[in-house]
Amino acid sequence: MSFVTRHLRRLTMALMLASASLTAATAPAWAEKVLHRGNGAEPETLDPAKSSGVPDSWIQYDLFEGLLIPDGSDKLIPGAAEKWDISPDGLVYTFHLRRNAKWSDGTPVTAADWVFSWKRLVDPKNGAKYGYFLWVVKNAQAINLGKLPVDQMGVRALDDYTFQVTLERPTPYFLSMLHHHSTYALSKTNVEKFGADFIKPGNLVTNGVYKLAEAVPQSHVKLVKNTYHPDAAKTPIDTVMFYPTENLDAELKRYRAGELHITYEVPVTQMQWLRANMASELRLAPYFGTYFFAANLTKEPWKSNKDLRLALNLAIDRNILVEKINQRGELPAYSFVPPGVAGYTQQVPDYASWTQAQREAKAKELMQKAGYGPGGKPLEIEILYNTHENHRKLAIAVASMWQQKLGVKTTLNNQEWKVFLNTRDEKKFKDVVRHGWIGDYIDAASFLDLARSDIGKQNPSGYSNPAYDKLLDQATAAPTAEQRAELMQQAERLMVDDVAVFPLHFYSSKHMVSPKLIGWKDNLLDSHPSRFLDVKE
Missing domain, CATH: 3.90.76.10 (Dipeptide-binding Protein; Domain 1)
Structure with missing residues (x-):
């Protein structure tokens, strides 16, 4: 080996060692997660x-x-x-x-x-x-x-x-x-x-x-x-x-592009495709929440016309909503408190066990009794919801049911989230508003407290019944868990009978x-x- 060759090899080795030393000195000790x-x-x-x-x-x-x-x-x-x-x-x-x-x-x-x-x-x-x-x-x-x-x-x-x-x-x-x-x-x-x-x-x-x-x-x-x-x-x-994305299709695209580890939700329009192609990444599970509509009980005709409220409630086919529209594992809801509360029995009304045809027949009867429909006054309703594809599809489905079954002319109004919250909380919505509630803790009170007349803005419909408030006060002071549960069950039965809200389905969590x-x-x-x-x- 010549002197020149040996020199070049030594020089190359020196440069490699220097480069390695420099890389080690400048590279971070850990990669940020x-x-x-x-x-x-x-x-x-x-x-x-x-x-x-x-x-x-x-x-x-x-x-x-x-x-x-x-x-x-x-x-x-x-x-x-x-x-x-x-x-x-x-x-x-x-x-x-x-x-x-x-x-x-x-x-x-x-x-x-x-x-x-x-x-x-x-x-x-x-x-x-x-x-x-x-x-x-x-x-x-x-x-x-x-x-x-x-x-x-x-x-x-x-x-x-x-x-x-x-x-x-x-x-x-x-x-x-x-x-x-x-x-x-x-x-x-x-x-x-x-x-x-x-x-x-x-x-x-x-x-x-x-x-x-x-x-x-x-x-x-x-x-x-x-x-x-x-x-x-x-x-x-x-x-x-955290990335705010109200458009669920856009959020899913970001997820599929590797830009997100978790989606906030999944679009109903993609459920069949996701089940078939990305089932291992689709997470659906029971969720302690209720999705419902609320009529504005601070205004007429909703305030004093229970028959009208019940007619609209009965005309909603919840099985279609969860099986055909959402397809995400939700359960039809006829009561307000979702399943999952130990020692508490959900207060399900009798009509939950009827066929949908029976519910719709009763709804038509109640509409006439309330003075609306054939031979009575026409009814026009506005449904308010926050901008969101899934909420829009449910609102369209309910509007279609009211139109087909009861002849109600229904219009849809969507608002951006912050504006929507103010309109809803201040009871400025015209007729009916989309609502949902996720329990703050796993207890029936987390839902039933919302319907108290003195709760303020969180009361979704403006429902006010002194007998209901009294039952919850008594439940709070009950000496045993069993007595407390019975009093809360009486309260839920009362608000269900009063049609304080229109429960649609119990939530499931849904993420990619x-x-x-x-x-x-x-x-x-x-x-x-x-x-x-x-x-x-």
């Missing part, structure tokens, strides 16, 4: 006290940490509270907070923050839709209804890390409520510093595993790790991207889930915090 999630409509707000939609809650599960948190498999585990004590009489809950918990700005999370946040939720001046959620706490209902000052609420900080709650009466399901976003804590210092702007990126501080990095309307919400969270280091996902996603578990509340998921490359 990013989770891409479809998320339905644009979030209404990320303020946990003022939001009400499921798209908001998916983001809030990641940003905030409740006293208890869902583990993604229908179980609740300690969150901001590492443990708690319950007094022998079941009235006082003492929560011992994690002493190493910090807000995403590095300041400690204290009991004073929890006291501030719970009082903020029930304070009527804040207009929180979920103000009623903590009515089980001592004096909270009276405060929320403007009858007592907020400082009378049964919450206090015993010290920086001990949060104590006194209830009006023993509430066995109280702990199961505490994963809900309305009960999350906010930084008192941060809210007071920024006022209404505390929720904006750059201002918002949170106590969850993630913090808010970006929120671009109609584009995305980006979350990154809150490095101050005690569990941040052992959380696999570094960045979570990538084979790259690790840790997804179907569960009745359809909660899947990103901290318990992972992605494989």
